[in-house]
Amino acid sequence: xxxxxxxxxxxxxxxxxxxxxxxxxxxxxxxxxxxxxxxxxxxxxxxxxxxxxxxxxxxxxxxxxxxxxxxxxxxxxxxxxxxxxxxxxxxxxxxxxxxxxxxxxxxxxxxxxxxxxxxxxxxxxxxxxxxxxxxxxxxxxxxxxxxxxxxxxxxxxxxxxxxxxxxxxxxxxxxxxxxxxxxxxxxxxxxxxxxxxxxxxxxxxxxxxxxxxxxxxxxxxxxxxxxxxxxxxxxxxxxxxxxxxxxxxxxxxxxxxxxxxxxxxxxxxxxxxxxxxxxxxxxxxxxxxxx
Amino acid sequence: xxxxxxxxxxxxxxxxxxxxxxxxxxxxxxxxxxxxxxxxxxxxxxxxxxxxxxxxxxxxxxxxxxxxxxxxxxxxxxxxxxxxxxxxxxxxxxxxxxxxxxxxxxxxxxxxxxxxxxxxxxxxxxxxxxxxxxxxxxxxxxxxxxxxxxxxxxxxxxxxxxxxxxxxxxxxxxxxxxxxxxxxxxxxxxxxxxxxxxxxxxxxxxxxxxxxxxxxxxxxxxxxxxxxxxxxxxxxxxxxxxxxxxxxxxxxxxxxxxxxxxxxxxxxxxxxxxxxxxxxxxxxxxxxxxxxxxxxxxxxxxxxxxxxxxxxxxxxxxxxxxxxxxxxxxxxxxxxxxxxxxxxxxxxxxxxxxxxxx
Numbered sequence: 075x076x077x078x079x080x081x082x083x084x085x086x087x088x089x090x091x092x093x094x095x096x097x098x099x100x101x102x103x104x105x106x107x108x109x110x111x112x113x114x115x116x117x118x119x120x121x122x123x124x125x126x127x128x129x130x131x132x133x134x135x136x137x138x139x140x141x142x143x144x145x146x147x148x149x150x151x152x153x154x155x156x157x158x159x160x161x162x163x164x165x166x167x168x169x170x171x172x173x174x175x176x177x178x179x180x181x182x183x184x185x186x187x188x189x190x191x192x193x194x195x196x197x198x199x200x201x202x203x204x205x206x207x208x209x210x211x212x213x214x215x216x217x218x219x220x221x222x223x224x225x226x227x228x229x230x231x232x233x234x235x236x237x238x239x240x241x242x243x244x245x246x247x248x249x250x251x252x253x254x255x256x257x258x259x260x261x262x263x264x265x266x267x268x269x270x271x272x273x274x275x276x277x278x279x280x281x282x283x284x285x286x287x288x289x290x291x292x293x294x295x296x297x298x299x300x301x302x303x304x305x306x307x308x309x310x311x312x313x314x315x316x317x318x319x320x321x322x323x324x325x326x327x328x329x330x331x332x333x334x335x336x337x338x339x340x341x342x343x344x345x346x347x348x349x350x351x352x353x354x355x356x357x358x359x360x361x362x363x364x365x
Numbered sequence: 366x367x368x369x370x371x372x373x374x375x376x377x378x379x380x381x382x383x384x385x386x387x388x389x390x391x392x393x394x395x396x397x398x399x400x401x402x403x404x405x406x407x408x409x410x411x412x413x414x415x416x417x418x419x420x421x422x423x424x425x426x427x428x429x430x431x432x433x434x435x436x437x438x439x440x441x442x443x444x445x446x447x448x449x450x451x452x453x454x455x456x457x458x459x460x461x462x463x464x465x466x467x468x469x470x471x472x473x474x475x476x477x478x479x480x481x482x483x484x485x486x487x488x489x490x491x492x493x494x495x496x497x498x499x500x501x502x503x504x505x506x507x508x509x510x511x512x513x514x515x516x517x518x519x520x521x522x523x524x525x526x527x528x529x530x531x532x533x534x535x536x537x538x539x540x541x542x543x544x545x546x547x548x549x550x551x552x553x554x555x556x557x558x559x560x561x562x563x564x565x566x567x568x569x570x571x572x573x574x575x576x577x578x579x580x581x582x583x584x585x586x587x588x589x590x591x592x593x594x595x596x597x598x599x600x601x602x603x604x605x606x607x608x609x610x611x612x613x614x615x616x617x618x619x620x621x622x623x624x625x626x627x628x629x630x631x632x633x634x635x636x637x638x639x640x641x642x643x644x645x646x647x648x649x650x651x652x653x654x655x656x657x658x659x660x661x662x663x664x665x666x667x668x669x670x671x672x673x674x675x676x677x678x679x680x681x682x683x684x685x686x687x688x689x690x691x692x693x694x695x696x697x698x699x700x701x702x703x704x705x706x707x708x709x710x711x712x713x714x715x716x717x718x719x720x721x722x723x
Contacts, residue, residue, distance in 0.1 A: 108488050156678055163685065165487065166435055170627050171681045173620055177674025184667025191666060290667070297499075297616065300492050308488070339503045342496035346481065349493050353485045 075209045080326050086216035086285070088322020089223035091341075093278035094299035095306065095314035096230075097271035103247040103309055104267035106165065107157065111172040112275055113296015114179040119145045119276025120288045121183055124194055134199050138280050142273040149272025153265045161264075176293065184290045191290070196283035215284045222281060226274070227315060234311070243267060301345035307355025316356060320344070378556045380549075397541055401534045410605075411649070413537045415641045416544040417601045422625050422637030423551050424594030429623070430631040431555065432587040433567030437491045438478075438498025439622045442592040444505055444614030446471045446599025448512050451520045451609055460523035460530070467600040468593040474501075475592025479585040498619050505611035517610035520603045540601050547594055551634060554590070563587055624673065628680050630687025639688040647672065686710075 097112045123141040126132050132140060156171055184190040195201075203214040234240040246253035246260045254260050279292070286292065302321045306313025321341045329337035348355065369376075369383060381387045396403070400412055421443055429435050446467040453463035481493050505512045512518060522531035523539070530536055554560045562583045565573040574580055603609055621644060629640025651669055684690055690710070698705045 108491075156682060159682060160685075166429075167681050167685060169435075169488075169491070170623065171678055173624070174674040174677035174681065177670045177677065179674075181667035181670025181672075181674060185671065294616075297495065301496065304489065304492055335503055335507045339500050342499045345496050346493060346500075349481050349485050349489060353489060 076330075077327075078210060080330055081323055082210075082212065083216055084323035084326030085319055086213075086219045086322070087326060088302075088319035089219050089315075090278055090282050090285075090295070090318070091299045091302040091321050092315040092318025093223060093226070093274055093281070094296050095303040095318050096311065097275045097278075098299065098303045099306075099308065099311055099314045100267050100271045100274070102303075103311075104243060105157070105161065105264050107168045107172070108165070109172045109271070110169060110296075111152075111175040111179065112271065112299065113293035114176040115145065115149065115272045115275035115293075116279035116282070116296060117183065117288075117290065117293040118148070118179055118279075119272070120196070120279030120283050120292065121189075122276065123280045123283070124196055124288055127197060134197075138277065141280060142276045145276035146269035146273040149269040150265045152272075153268035157268070158261065158264070161261075180290055180293060193287040193289040195287055196280065198284045201284055219281045219285070222277065223315070226277065227312075230311065239263075239266070298341050301341040301348075304345050304355055305348050307357040310355070310357035313355060313357030380552055380556075394545070401537060406533060409533055409537055411645055413533070413540050413605055414645045415638070416537075416540040417598050417605060418622075418625065418641035418644055419638040420540075420544050420547050420601070421595050421598035421622060422629065422641050423547055423634065424591040424598070425622055425626050426629075426631070426634065426637045427551060427554075427563070427594070428587055428591035429626055430633070430636065431560070431567060432563040432584065434584065434587065435491050435623070436478075436494040436591070436619075437616075437623065438494035438496075438501070438619050439591075439595055440614040440616070440618035441498040441501035442471045442475060442595035443599040443602065443618070443622075444501060444611075445474050445592075446596030447520075447603035447609055447614070448505065448518075448599075449596070450600035450603045451518055452511055454521050454523065455518075460525050463523075464597065464600050468596045471596025471599070472589040472593035475588040475590075475595075476585055478592075479588030483581045483584060495616065495619070498616060502611055502615050505614060512611070513609070515611060517608055520607050520609060523604050536601075536604060540605075543597065543601065547597065548634065548638075551594075555634070559583070559586070624677055628677065628687050630689030633687070633689040635692070636687050636689040639692070643676075643688065647676075 094112055094116060097115070098109060101107055101109045101112075119141050122144055123137050126137040126140050127134065152175060156175065157168065160167055160171065198215075200214045200218055205212040205214060205217070232240075234244055242253070242258045243263055243266070245256065246258055246263050250260050279288075282292070282295070286295075298321065299318065302318040303314050304317070305320055306315070306317025321344060324344055325337055325340045328340040332340075371377070376382070381390065397412075401409055404412065421439070424442075425436065425439050428439075449467040449470050450463050453466055454460065458466075478494060478497050481490075485493055506515050508514075509516075522529050523536075524530065530539055555563075562573065562578045565576065565578055566580065566583055566587075570580060606613075625640035625644045626636060627640075628643050629636030629638070648669060651672055655668075680687060686693065694710055697709065
């Protein structure tokens with residue numbers, strides 16, 4: 075029973091990692107850029123949701139939608155303002171740029187007087203409820219995370235499979251130039267992908283908020299989503315979720331069975347092992363370099 | 366205007382290209398030697414930090430700027446150097462020996478990290494080094510018998526026999542000598558076949574390989590040298606700050622180090638020191654500006670992060686060659702005075718080289 079309990083809480087945590095990793099993968103597939111600002115986008119989304127709920131008094135679900143929409147706009151704006159001008163430059167310049175965005179976002183939130191430096195709890199309707207299922211004690215917060223992740227994955231799947239825009243995104247992620255020749259507005263799509271990634275990050279932030287707290291440094295959890303993305307194979311959307319689940323479960327189990335301290339680094343040990351054995355990840359495509 | 370008239374091939378690889386350079390670098394050295402007389406205690410301490418970070422920056426510059434391998438866990442090497450130095454000096458090992466062991470152990474760890482680097486590239490390497498950095502930081506926190514754990518550990522002053530270098534002036538000269546030595550070492554390395562091989566790997570692995578460069582060997586070598594310099598910097602850092610705790614070597618420090626080389630100017634030796642000056646000088650500037658700014662902005666704790674981030678974004682967008690690139694432009698403007706054109710350093714429109722192989 076205890077193992078099951080641990081695995082469920084691991085899956086819930088893993089869903090969060092998976093959602094953040096989804097953001098990395100979306101951006102990577104579309105623009106071949108790695109965004110280190112994803113964790114900070116999540117933090118911004120959480121703060122935005124908090125502000126909407128406490129200041130304007132919106133109900134939780136409306137606040138989630140509003141925060142998502144606002145973060146999507148923010149993502150599109152960030153792409154337009156700083157990423158697009160240097161597209162095509164070495165990948166590392168863009169990585170440093172996303173570090174810069176992360177710094178600014180973290181600093182800007184900290185600068186908000188009396189709010190930025192505190193930790194907050196998000197007043198969600200399902201706070202501190204538990205379901206008892208036999209011997210199993212199920213935390214509703216964790217169940218909501220799992221359920222919403224499943225729904226979100228379904229939505230994204232439908233988007234990419236059936237909608238015109240999703241198919242265009244797939245095409246441009248496979249070959250930008252060919253997609254451009256087919257009349258797909260690649261640049262505008264890249265902006266949309268950033269918006270989508272930011273919206274997903276906002277959901278991740280709002281789902282994480284009841285489990286941990288909301289504070290300016292919560293974005294650092296985004297660094298744990300990198301292992302998730304790598305384990306799943308960096309270019310694969312289902313891989314991101316699976317990788318997230320693996321990392322989450324490993325972390326949860328090692329926190330219980332291994333000595334203290336292993337919980338924090340379990341994810342990194344897994345990713346190092348993965349890079350040694352199978353650098354392309356579980357679902358990654360293997361491609362050979364041609365000159 | 367100055368015309369360089371080359372009469373022998375040796376001039377192509379000479380450290381100083383003309384008399385002017387000899388004069389200015391000589392003047393810089395004289396000023397640095399006289400710094401303890403010219404500066405107050407506080408200024409001297411800041412200058413020492415610039416030299417220490419400059420040494421670490423040189424290492425990272427060799428790796429990131431000249432070999433094209435990016436490490437997001439360089440603080441780990443810094444930490445290894447610092448803790449080895451602290452541990453050995455506390456047990457009475459003579460200081461030069463401790464310093465050498467710090468460098469050697471860091472280099473060993475660097476080779477260890479470099480091994481996966483042979484299989485993975487680009488972004489995967491960054492993530493591998495980041496993962497490694499996290500693991501090392503955790504080891505620093507948990508291995509209490511050696512590192513003192515989260516409570517931290519004190520560092521004794523460096524000593525050779527009965528002669529202890531315990532004043533700030535002696536420490537400054539120690540850092541100066543080592544910084545000059547490592548700069549000359551790196552410059553020398555870069556004009557040798559090894560250094561050329563590093564640059565070739567950065568520009569194109571495939572063509573480097575087809576020119577007969579052993580990728581695995583040179584990448585590992587670059588990692589080892591870079592880590593050794595970080596270890597040297599770490600050892601000096603330990604003596605300078607006199608108190609070590611694991612949170613000095615976390616991911617923030619690693620990102621700061623990267624920020625330092627990017628702002629200094631990737632691919633230039635000057636950039637390491639210019640970046641170090643930025644990293645050390647910026648907090649001073651910010652705290653100086655606090656009196657001028659309104660309280661709501663000036664006293665806010667996040668100001669430093671916002672300024673760093675904004676400066677980083679501005680540099681990547683507008684001055685990809687960093688502070689050194691800016692200096693190059695100013696210098697070119699004056700050396701060819703009436704003929705400077707606006708487009709001389711214009712970034713070429715380039716198409717992204719795909720990391721994804723197909």
